[in-house]
Amino acid sequence: MSAVSVGARRGPVGLGSDSTAVVEFRHVTKTYSRTHTHALRNVDFRIEKGEFVYLTGHSGAGKSTLLNLMLRRILPTEGSVVVNGFDVSRIRVGRLPQFRRGIGMVFQDHRLLDNLSAIENLTFALRAVGARGNLEQRAMQVLRQVGLAHKRKAYPIELSLGEQQRVAIGRAMVTDAPLLLTDEPTGNLDPDTAMEILELLNDINLRGTTVVVATHARDLVDRYKRRTLVLRNGELVRDDAHGGYSL
Ligand SMILES: Nc1ncnc2c1ncn2[C@@H]1O[C@H](COP(=O)(O)OP(=O)(O)O)[C@@H](O)[C@H]1O
Ligand SMILES: [Mg+2]
Secondary structure (H helix, E strand, O other): OOOEEOOOOOOOOOOOOOOOEEEEEEEEEEEEOOOOEEEEEEEEEEEEOOOEEEEEOOOOOOHHHHHHHHOOOOOOOEEEEEEOOEEOOOOOHHHHHHHHHOEEEEOOOOOOOOOOOHHHHHHHHHHHOOOEEOHHHHHHHHHHHOOOHHHOOOOHHHOOHHHHHHHHHHHHHOOOOOEEEEEOOOOOOOHHHHHHHHHHHHHHHHOOOEEEEEOOOHHHHHHOOOEEEEEEOOEEEEEEOOOOOOO
């Protein structure tokens, strides 16, 4: 049970043909016009509620572009992107806060606030979405889940890189978003710590959150076999339900 309330977990239904898809890309093309870069070409896939999906491909293949479309940091040039029931090209400004609350995001560099402790980074995120109730209690609950309750008072500089990434994952989860996106979340970590982070993301997925992990690290994808989408030069060249990286 969550100790706080942050509003509806789901977006409006009825936009897509099937409301169980958390993410749906329909014939999505993204061209960066200034540089004439065709970052994605005619990409089509769905991610269902509760899935764990790797998004792989070499550097420059289009992984971050795909995540940025899901976050609505950029808009598709052609086609449609639907996330949590919202068509990103058609969201009204007034619905943006609700849209943003539906997605948790973790980057390669943790991007924590350096002047706030671990628990304060989480309560700050809760306040930012207007959460009410016992925010410290909710933050502690999540810090326990990511294995860092004992470091609640530590500032980012006092934590290892793996611990910093755990706090960042906690911050992305604390508002109870149904979709967690991660862009190279293990990129700065040694192999053992990287595996621990993947195990944590797997635990989060088992609790019901849909998780997308963008990574070029083929050893990780091979060790932890899950559905794998492979991008090559902006094209979705494989969608393998059983995982594995090899192109
Ligand atoms: N903001 C941008 N403006 C112009 N080109 C971009 C921008 N972001 C990414 N690109 C280009 O789009 C392609 C895909 O990049 P990206 O999505 O970052 O790939 P990946 O995350 O798989 O490394 C690359 O050729 C990259 O240079
Ligand atoms: Mg990238």
